[in-house]
Amino acid sequence: MQPDPVIFTPLLAAAGLIFAWSCYRRFSLVGVGASEDRFSSLAERLQGMFLFAFLQKRVVSRPFGINHLFIFWSFLILAVANTEFLVAGVFPAAKLARILPAALYQPLVFVFDIVSLCALTAVVIALVRRAVAPPYEGARTGEAFGILSMIGTLMLAYFGLHAAEIALGAEEAAQAMPVSLALASLLAGQGPETLKSVAQVSWWLHAGVLLFFLNYLPYSKHMHILAAIPNCFFKGLDTPNTQPREEFVEGNVYGAGSIDRFTWKDLFDSFSCTECGRCEKSCPAASTGKPLNPRLVMHDIKVNLLANGGLLQRGGEPTVPVIGDAEGSIKPDALWSCTSCGACLAACPVFIEQMPKITKMRRHLVQMEADFPEELLNLFENMEQRSNPWGIAPGERGKWAGGREVRQFEAGTTEYLYFVGCAGSFDSRSKQVTLAMTRIMEAAGVSYGILGKEEKCCGDSLRRLGNEYLFDKMARENVAQFQEKGVTKVVTQCPHCFTTLKNDYRQYGLELEVIPHAEFIESLLAEGKLKLDHHAKKGGNIVFHDSCYLGRHNGVYEAPRAVIAQATGSAPAEMERNRENSFCCGAGGGRMWMEEHLGERINLNRVSEALEGNPGTICTTCPYCMTMMEDGLKDRSNGGTTVKDIAELVAEGLR
Amino acid sequence: MYVVACIKQVPDTTQVQIDPVTNTLVRDGIPFIVNPYDTHALEESLRMKARYGFKAAALSMGPPNTEATLRKALALGVDEAILCSDRAFGGADTLSTSNVLAAAIRKLAQEDEVGIVFCGKQTIDGDTAQVGPGIAIRLGFSQLTLVDRIEHLDFLAKKIRVRRKLEGRYEIVEAKLPAMITVVRELNRPRYPTVPMRLKAAKAEVKVWDNKELQLDPNSVGLKGSPTWVSRIFSPQRAAGEIIGDGMGDPAGTARLLLEKLVASDMLAV
Ligand SMILES: Cc1cc2nc3c(=O)[nH]c(=O)nc-3n(C[C@H](O)[C@H](O)[C@H](O)COP(=O)(O)OP(=O)(O)OC[C@H]3O[C@@H](n4cnc5c(N)ncnc54)[C@H](O)[C@@H]3O)c2cc1C
Ligand code: SF4
Ligand code: SF4
Numbered sequence: 001m002q003p004d005p006v007i008f009t010p011l012l013a014a015a016g017l018i019f020a021w022s023c024y025r026r027f028s029l030v031g032v033g034a035s036e037d038r039f040s041s042l043a044e045r046l047q048g049m050f051l052f053a054f055l056q057k058r059v060v061s062r063p064f065g066i067n068h069l070f071i072f073w074s075f076l077i078l079a080v081a082n083t084e085f086l087v088a089g090v091f092p093a094a095k096l097a098r099i100l101p102a103a104l105y106q107p108l109v110f111v112f113d114i115v116s117l118c119a120l121t122a123v124v125i126a127l128v129r130r131a132v133a134p135p136y137e138g139a140r141t142g143e144a145f146g147i148l149s150m151i152g153t154l155m156l157a158y159f160g161l162h163a164a165e166i167a168l169g170a171e172e173a174a175q176a177m178p179v180s181l182a183l184a185s186l187l188a189g190q191g192p193e194t195l196k197s198v199a200q201v202s203w204w205l206h207a208g209v210l211l212f213f214l215n216y217l218p219y220s221k222h223m224h225i226l227a228a229i230p231n232c233f234f235k236g237l238d239t240p241n242t243q244p245r246e247e248f249v250e251g252n253v254y255g256a257g258s259i260d261r262f263t264w265k266d267l268f269d270s271f272s273c274t275e276c277g278r279c280e281k282s283c284p285a286a287s288t289g290k291p292l293n294p295r296l297v298m299h300d301i302k303v304n305l306l307a308n309g310g311l312l313q314r315g316g317e318p319t320v321p322v323i324g325d326a327e328g329s330i331k332p333d334a335l336w337s338c339t340s341c342g343a344c345l346a347a348c349p350v351f352i353e354q355m356p357k358i359t360k361m362r363r364h365l366v367q368m369e370a371d372f373p374e375e376l377l378n379l380f381e382n383m384e385q386r387s388n389p390w391g392i393a394p395g396e397r398g399k400w401a402g403g404r405e406v407r408q409f410e411a412g413t414t415e416y417l418y419f420v421g422c423a424g425s426f427d428s429r430s431k432q433v434t435l436a437m438t439r440i441m442e443a444a445g446v447s448y449g450i451l452g453k454e455e456k457c458c459g460d461s462l463r464r465l466g467n468e469y470l471f472d473k474m475a476r477e478n479v480a481q482f483q484e485k486g487v488t489k490v491v492t493q494c495p496h497c498f499t500t501l502k503n504d505y506r507q508y509g510l511e512l513e514v515i516p517h518a519e520f521i522e523s524l525l526a527e528g529k530l531k532l533d534h535h536a537k538k539g540g541n542i543v544f545h546d547s548c549y550l551g552r553h554n555g556v557y558e559a560p561r562a563v564i565a566q567a568t569g570s571a572p573a574e575m576e577r578n579r580e581n582s583f584c585c586g587a588g589g590g591r592m593w594m595e596e597h598l599g600e601r602i603n604l605n606r607v608s609e610a611l612e613g614n615p616g617t618i619c620t621t622c623p624y625c626m627t628m629m630e631d632g633l634k635d636r637s638n639g640g641t642t643v644k645d646i647a648e649l650v651a652e653g654l655r
Numbered sequence: 656m657y658v659v660a661c662i663k664q665v666p667d668t669t670q671v672q673i674d675p676v677t678n679t680l681v682r683d684g685i686p687f688i689v690n691p692y693d694t695h696a697l698e699e700s701l702r703m704k705a706r707y708g709f710k711a712a713a714l715s716m717g718p719p720n721t722e723a724t725l726r727k728a729l730a731l732g733v734d735e736a737i738l739c740s741d742r743a744f745g746g747a748d749t750l751s752t753s754n755v756l757a758a759a760i761r762k763l764a765q766e767d768e769v770g771i772v773f774c775g776k777q778t779i780d781g782d783t784a785q786v787g788p789g790i791a792i793r794l795g796f797s798q799l800t801l802v803d804r805i806e807h808l809d810f811l812a813k814k815i816r817v818r819r820k821l822e823g824r825y826e827i828v829e830a831k832l833p834a835m836i837t838v839v840r841e842l843n844r845p846r847y848p849t850v851p852m853r854l855k856a857a858k859a860e861v862k863v864w865d866n867k868e869l870q871l872d873p874n875s876v877g878l879k880g881s882p883t884w885v886s887r888i889f890s891p892q893r894a895a896g897e898i899i900g901d902g903m904g905d906p907a908g909t910a911r912l913l914l915e916k917l918v919a920s921d922m923l924a925v
Contacts, residue, residue: 250854370847377847385667385686393667469850 003203003437008089020317021227026594029267029309036263038234045233046408053232059349062278064129067122071151074119075225081112081158082210086222086327089207097172106176113162113177120155123148125493130503136277136295147222153209154530159183160202164195224274228350231272234265235351242503243356246363246468251282255363255466259304262357269352270302279344279354284584284606285337289599292337294344294354301357323361335361336373337598340589341548346580362466376465379593384470387456388422389593398452400424400431404437409449411486415450416515419501421494422457423623429630430623436651437517444529444655448491454481460496463504465590475500479508491622493517493647495549495622496588516550518560518621521650525566532653541647543604543615545629546582547622560621560646567650572619575609583609587624607632611641618643656770656794656810657763660700660707660733661756661790662693664717664724665780692775698845700773701732707810709770710734712763716744716755724862729856732846732882737763741865746878748809749781753789755876758869770810772835776801780870797830803841863872 039045051057056072059065088095096105127148135142163183165171167190174181187195246254256262279296285292307328308318320328323335335358344354365371382391398406400420409417418441419547423430441448480648482505490512492498502514515523524530542564550556557579564572577583586602596602607629610618618633619628620643627645666685689697697713704711713728715721716739725736727771739755747755760769772794774787784800791798797815804818806827813832816826820839848856866876899916900909917923 248850250851250858252851254850366847367850370849372842372847380847385688453679469853568781 002092003089003207005090005092008207011207011211012086012090015215018433019214019218022215026218026223026271027227029086029305029313030271031134031308031395032260032265032305032312033262033264033267034260036265038265041237045235045513048235048351049229049233052235052349053229056349058351062347062349064126064135065349067125067129069271070118070122071126074115074122077111077115078119080108081586082246085206086210102173106173109173110178111174112158113179116155116158117179119161120152123152123155123203127152128469128609139275139277143213143220147213147216147220149414150209150213150216154206154213157202157206157209161199161206163187164199164202168192168195168199196438203557217612221273221275223271227268227272228274231268231352232352236353236356238503242499242507243359243463245472245507248469248472254367254468255365256322256357256360257364257368258322259301259320260309260312260318261322261364262360266353266357266360267301267305269354269357270305272350273298273302273352274350276409277300278347278349279352280585282343282347282581284339284343284586284602285334285599288602290334290337290604291331291598292334292358294358297330297334297354297357300328300330323365330361330469332365332371333598336594337591338586338589338592339548339586339602340577343548343584346552359464359466362464363468364466365396366466367469372465373594376590376592379461379465379590380467380470383457383460383462383467383474387474388426389457389461389492390422390426392426394456395424395453397455398450400426400434401438404438406452407449408452409487409503410484412487414447414449415489417450417482417485417487417490418450418491419458419492419497420450420455421492421497421623423627424493424588425455427623427627429626430645433623433645433647436647437491439654440521440524440530440647441491441650443531444524446524446529451481451485456481458497458500460500460504461590461593464588475505475508479505479510481601482510487512491515491517492519493623493645495547495554496624499549499553514555516554516559516621518563518646519549519556522559522563530650531655532650533655541613541615542568542572542617542619543575543587543610543613544578544619545575545610545625545626546578547620548582548584548588550621551582552580560619563646564619564649567646567653573613573615575612577609585620585622585625585628587628592624592627601632601635603628603632604635607636611636615641617641617649619646619649620644621646656709657708657712657766657767658703659712659714659760659763659769659772660693660697660728661714661772661774661786662697662724662728663690663715663775663778664688664721665690665778667812668779671795671922675694687720689727690775690778690780692777692779692838692840694845695727695840695842696773696836697731697733698834698843699838700910701846702843703771703784703808704732704734704916707808710767711724712737714756714759714763715739716747716752718745719855720862721811721827722863725861726856726859729850729859730853736859736861738861738863739865739866739869740863741876743873743877743879746881747876748881748883748884749783749785750787751876751880752786753793754880756786756870757790758794758871759864761819762864762869768833770813770832770834771815772796772833774835774837776837776839784837787835789837794835797832797834797889799828799834800837801839802836803839805842852858 056069059068085315086098097306130144159180162177162180163172164187166174166180167187207374217225275295279294280286283294301477304320304322307320312318320326323330323332338355338358340355342355366380379389382389386394407414420434425432428462442576456478457474458478459471462471490501492501492514495516498516544561544564561572583606583608585603618629620629626643626645631642633641664687667688700711703709711733712735713725713733714737715725719740721738725738729736737759739759744755760772763769772790777784788798788800799817801819801821802817803820806816806818808815810832814829815832815834816827816829817836818827820841900912902909
């Protein structure tokens with residue numbers, strides 16, 4: 001049922017040209033972004049692309065992911081069928097039926113036939129899901145339904161064409177096409193003229209929808225069909241929370257205050273977004289009614305790029321600001337709501353890096369505009385003048401030891417530097433954790449020393465808040481001190497110190513072996529250096545809360561669980577959201593130092609979840625989590641449940 | 656027209672300790688900060704600069720390391736930073752400090768008229784609250800202390816109306832320019848320096864004026880010009896506190912106990 005190539009050829013050529021032009025116009029826009037190397041470690045990248053783009057490892061990890069996997073692979077397989085379809089429309093002689101031997105042709109059309117049915121089913125499921133239980137509010141867009149309907153129509157047209165051809169007796173491989181064959185039986189009894197028109201209409205419907213779809217792609221969220229696969233190839237290989245340093249010399253600008261201050265990869269990310277809403281669902285800010293929604297952050301960046309990109313390419317100035325209240329701008333309140341928990345990064349099926357963009361915009365606000373929530377002024381001044389967030393006199397550091405003798409670190413005499421951190425040094429609750437740690441290390445005979453008065457804040461909050469200038473200053477001071485003192489192995493009890501010393505300071509040329517206390521205690525237990533009674537069990541069942549900076553950002557999930565199991569004789573209870581799906585306490589990203597005016601409080605949300613299993617103890621591994629959980633418990637006026645750091649659980653069990 | 660902010664570099668008093676033997680401040684390793692009230696004085700001068708196009712100058716008297724404080728002011732946006740520093744100025748009390756600062760303002764006025772001088776309400780080290788008024792008297796400026804709001808400024812008519820924050824009440828007063836205004840913290844929220852401004856300030860000039868420039872009678876400055884001297888500095892001993900009752904277990908009973916104690920010690924009137 002070939003149409004006249006004379007009609008179809010120019011149509012196809014025009015559609016192809018317009019598609020190519022649209023793609024060029026859209027994708028060339030990412031060129032306004034700054035440069036960034038995303039081509040290193042090719043093997044690792046290809047592997048990532050294979051795993052995540054083709055096997056869709058992340059896509060299938062959440063509801064309806066399997067459905068997408070079906071659609072995706074149907075798409076790939078049917079791409080062969082569709083290519084044949086289009087080519088044969090121009091060169092009827094190139095029909096596979098004519099050029100392939102039956103032994104090859106028949107299995108092929110069998111696959112096409114079955115896959116088309118799978119695709120149709122998956123599309124119907126997707127349509128029903130979107131109508132009945134959309135992934136997020138506002139997901140019921142005309143675009144989403146339109147695209148799904150188009151794919152469905154393609155399949156229906158495919159079946160219409162083949163059923164009619166079979167009924168006409170024009171398909172030699174009819175027996176190899178069970179679905180089309182079954183449909184053909186419905187057409188039995190129709191005259192050849194009717195069948196011919198069914199075939200003709202189906203053919204044109206198929207061609208029309210296909211070419212329209214192709215040209216609609218670059219202008220819709222389905223641009224991800226083109227961008228997502230390369231985006232998996234370009235995915236960040238470092239821990240994404242460790243963002244590039246900035247160079248502080250006169251004339252430079254800092255952070256991302258306009259669209260061209262993002263890198264090309266940042267911009268490419270915005271084209272790759274599938275609008276699946278998974279990031280938004282995992283985001284502690286979005287799910288507690290804050291103005292931040294990582295999906296919309298990506299959306300706004302895309303809108304902004306589309307509005308400004310062309311202007312910038314022609315050497316003009318951007319007209320829509322990246323930060324602001326307009327469409328295509330991100331509200332400062334949204335930027336300040338981020339806890340840098342990384343849930344969005346862990347959720348995104350196509351490895352979009354939402355959170356680093358938020359930090360880039362914070363960098364702009366803090367460093368170029370000096371515009372930030374009021375509470376942060378104190379924090380910044382305290383950090384700059386006294387190297388701790390509370391502004392307590394540096395001389396008070398080390399006083400947590402009370403009368404106890406704690407050695408100063410000295411290379412050669414002490415093996416580990418115990419980096420206590422600001423919370424462990426100054427926060428009265430966390431000081432108890434510090435004491436528990438020293439008891440554990442004493443009991444295990446660990447050779448360690450502290451920096452005491454000379455210890456300085458690691459600068460974590462500053463970096464996440466975008467005050468890179470101050471962070472840089474403090475990082476340099478710390479790195480110089482570590483180098484001068486010959487520090488090589490560090491034990492931390494705060495995941496923020498841990499990640500900063502381990503990952504961020506590497507950018508300053510300092511390679512330390514940094515061991516979070518959960519892992520350190522685990523290895524002490526494994527080496528048989530700690531003798532424990534299982535009496536901590538008395539505290540009732542223990543539920544474990546993952547710290548974002550230990551868990552998602554550094555992949556330490558099992559060590560704390562193993563330690564709890566050994567300290568209490570049984571594995572901790574799990575909350576529904578755990579490990580990489582864990583829900584933030586609300587204090588990361590500098591939120592610890594800000595008021596939470598908007599929406600429900602994040603810590604209450606998490607504490608409610610923890611309390612579902614009626615635990616005796618919520619076990620944490622981070623001083624901020626501890627504060628947030630304790631505050632949350634007070635609010636839920638739950639007298640029975642306590643919060644303990646993992647070190648306290650262990651210290652209590654020391655024999 | 657100039658608007659001048661007088662800023663003093665003070666030791667971070669949260670970290671200051673007193674040497675029990677010599678009765679002097681242990682200044683070793685203690686970081687210096689801008690006197691907190693002066694950051695509000697500075698902020699107001701910058702707001703006036705932005706609003707009326709005045710030239711903003713920051714002025715300080717102190718040892719050479721005071722330059723760091725003035726760089727901060729430059730990073731925040733002042734046009735000029737002036738440091739009065741001379742060995743002869745050392746050991747100054749409020750009288751001779753006012754002499755030097757007033758002379759510096761007079762010298763600045765030779766370049767352009769000085770409309771307003773902002774000072775902090777007081778410092779966190781000397782705590783006398785005398786320097787601002789001392790400057791006003793010496794220059795013959797109107798004197799407006801404890802200001803928490805600028806109500807109105809008409810610089811053509813040379814008039815200013817401000818609100819003073821007094822104990823339990825406010826007072827709105829109007830005065831003629833030029834005026835010296837001491838400010839309280841409620842006046843404004845100080846800004847934070849942007850990075851480009853910090854980098855620019857690192858290279859900007861801090862003018863240093865010694866007594867050759869100010870030409871003051873050596874007997875009116877520094878230790879010689881200071882009729883006050885410090886005979887002894889000490890931290891008053893505080894009696895140890897006392898924990899009363901059991902606030903967690905019996906809040907009502909504890910509150911009653913506390914009340915009784917307060918009444919008994921005459922701290923509460925019933
Ligand atoms: C006998 C004596 C000896 C002293 N010796 C020394 C000494 O050797 N070294 C030393 O550091 N201090 C010394 N002091 C303290 C010093 O005199 C006072 O700190 C100083 O005179 C300012 O007074 P004040 O701090 O009470 O300021 P206040 O009157 O409380 O200050 C009010 C405002 O005046 C302005 N201001 C005050 N001082 C300055 C300044 N220097 N530059 C710019 N603006 C200013 C600020 O705006 C400030 O907020 C000495 C004091 C006495 C009495
Ligand atoms: S890092 Fe966490 S808080 Fe920030 S946008 Fe992502 S999910 Fe939301
Ligand atoms: S950013 Fe990623 S997770 Fe979020 S909506 Fe887009 S594709 Fe989904």
